Amino acid sequence: MPHIRVTVDGVRYDDQVEARRLLVHYLREQLGKVGTPVGCDTTNCGACTVLMDGQSVKSCSVLACQTDGHEITTVEALASDGELHPIQQAFHESHALQCGYCTPGMMMAALDLLRDNPDPDDQEIREGLEGNMCRCTGYVNIVHAVRRAAAAMRAEAAESEPRTHGVPPQMVREQEPTPHATSGGA
């Protein structure tokens, strides 16, 4: 069985995994990180989206063994010390979730979108989130939330010190992805 060293939400793991085991099943079954759900297992719905070295990936289409030497961030690392990440705060305040099943993936995909484009317009948000399905909200409030989060994150970036708590390090734009980082967002 392949042997991987992977950092998930700031914690280093040294694990044997079945070669065919999907990342999302490794996260859920082996690490107990059930905050990331499975929606379709065919890469269409995006519910299982996580960040791999800061870039969004659908964890049902990545093998666990492919994460060797990489850093994974899930929804569970977004908040810290009881402080919500701006994307979480925005989803809450904009009522951008109903059942909440798509929400972890939607937020992680939105973070990747905002890293590429910190000030997207509505159409850019809609197209940027095309890989993530929601069946409850009709997306209206998700678009609002991403805009709200973008504004909050831009304001935060403009204020001297980048946020150190609650933001995965790879979300700070200047910082390069750091495989095997010893401290993550958690």
Next chain:
Amino acid sequence: MTTAPEAPRTDQVGSPRLRKEDARLITGQTNWTDNIQQTGMLHVAFLRSPHAHARIAAVDTSAAMKQPGVTAVFSGADFAGEQGSLPCAWPVTEDMALPAHPPMAVDEVRYVGEAVACVVARDAYAAADALEAVDVEYEPLPAVVDMEAALAEDSPLVHAGSGQGQGSNKAYVWPFEAGDVDAAFGGADVVLNRRYHQQRLIPAAMEPRSVVCRPEGDSFTLWSATQVPHILRLMLAMTTGVPEHKIRVIAPDVGGGFGSKLQVTAEEVLALLLARRLRKPVKWTETRTEGFQTTHHGRDQIQDISIAADADGRVRGLKVDLLADMGAYMMLVTPGVPVLGAFMFPGIYKMDAYSFSCTGVFTTKMPTDAYRGAGRPEATYAIERIMTELANEIGMDPMELRRRNWIRHEEFPHTGVAGLTYDSGNYEAATDRAMELFGYDGLRAEQRRRRDSGDPVQLGIGISTYTEMCGLAPSRVLGQLSYGAGGWENASVRMLPTGKVEVVTGSCAHGQGHATAWSQIVADRLGVPFEDVEVLHGDTRVSPKGMDTYGSRSLVVGGTAVVEACDRVVEKARRMAAHMMEADEGDLEFSAGRFTVRGTERPATTVQEIALAAFAAHDLPEGTEASLDADSTFDPENFSYPHGTHLCAVEVDTETGEVDIRAYTAVDDVGTVVNPLIVDGQVHGGLAQGIAQALYEEAVHDADGNLVTSTMADYTVPTAADLPDFTTDRTVTPSTTNPLGTKGVGEAGTIASTPAVVGAVVDALRPFGVRDLRMPCTPQRVWRAIAEARAAERSEGGQR
């Protein structure tokens, strides 16, 4: 004694409170059924039929048993003596065919995906692997895919072998008639006949179905991604013979339902039976393709509708003849879905006569059942489409035609031709507001310009002035319709010694925000802080009585039970307050959580102080129990009737067939609004699903009965890029049938939007001679309709 807190706000109802539910959903601290782990838990995988129709000649499980990690392998025959038949709660006619529906097929399979065998293994991967080693010998039988072909005399039978199919694929005929239909049609100036197709849809909740069952002695705890834990417990007991009081059903966090989790499924029954047989906890979670194949589908009707009217547009009568595809079996409310729609075809319009008939048809496909709106979207689609066609036929603006026929606001309450009494409504107000927001006249002017200039991009406008029957349902009416249960809802409200409040509700949320909305209601009613209210639901041991969540019923019926329980708590508190304050009950005033003695300056006693006094019980008035709590079971007298006006403008590229929604305006009247944030969200999501039926989604079967659209790549649930922003607003005409004045909002958007969108596409293409389009209106269908209309025009020109 606690000190009296400051008077809390009492204006929670109507305020856009952010949801209590969100905290765990946005942080990943969720409790989906698939997250549940139990010590020693085994995983189940089902082997499913690759044939739409076949006899099972033999099932050999021996090789699968030898696979690594496999604990057990069973075929349907292994459970034949105990698995019973999956329940149908709605035998709509006395002679309805009700064929046996074993959770795992024993002799015959009747749709692709029907469970034939199952493997139980140490993990899900091992279980899936071992499925390949199960050997099933099938003798294929003819598939029955098309409803009309299924009714032909020489059609193969779906249920020939069972002897329960009445010798045809006709499951039932349900007729209804009111008024003199022949007279209405005979004397009319205009009669229009149309045939509309409601394509088959897949509900596609984001959370796949999942079930976990744990045996505990002779008792069982079953977690399921269900909308209906109470109905599920009852039906599990009736199906398997495990006594009801030995079954606890828990619906933990549930990721959307839209009707698809209003079901008693084969996998839930088998999880219980496997846990009993193996004495181990078991889990099963569907894959998405498995879900698309085997979680019930929705819609799938052919609607023949005729309307009769005078030359001035007054509607005289309506005739509806439906074929409804049941699929292979009758599931929980399969036959009842079109019957729910029967009362809604007349919509908001007055007319003299109405006849309806529905023929339920068996096919070798996944059974249909409730999907968001359940019967009512189908009815609304047909009436709203044909009203616009009628307007076109007599050369009248489609909104003007509606105005001439709808129930005027001063005519409420109004009993319509279908026998329903609409308690309240104001169609004029909603329509005026919608037309203003939409810019109706301006868009009509633009449409004329584009038509005149021969613009390749044509503009179309669609209208839907809908109503729906919600708040399911008066138990008396359900009884008259042969439904197997009532439509009441239960709540209990208990004040804890510290003044906090627990509210137990029998409704069961899966995204609707009950915890927030119910907290708002209770905060107002008891005068306690919103934050001090905890809403408990979704566990038959915590909330022992309930009828669950569907049919836009939770707030209207369940919310009313909460209101009544709160009022009873206040009445109990009043007796205690009078005793504590040494005042006469009649002299007490209750406001914002405080009792005061009328006309005096004496300090108030708060409901929290009374809760503590009740707990201490040191000095209670004679005959008073030491608790401050109350129960209520509310059974509505009538349905509620949300309504509204939806307007859609589409741009249709006549060269590519592409449809782009340019503007969508929805003005809904859902009565009193408890939380506008939640209401807007429900409308948005409903619109998305209704628009999806109009433009994107269709469950397609091939001639052999295979579901061709079995992944999310093929069944095109719209993404953010496929949908527009919406303009939404409300008018408020409170319902008179419940104390809050609420009407329900969960289904409104879905019911209203489909005819508005398709109507707009047809309107854009009317100059080409297009009068109808099959849903979904894909670019290919739109392009073909234009091409065919042009070809027809050319050939007519050639003949001249």
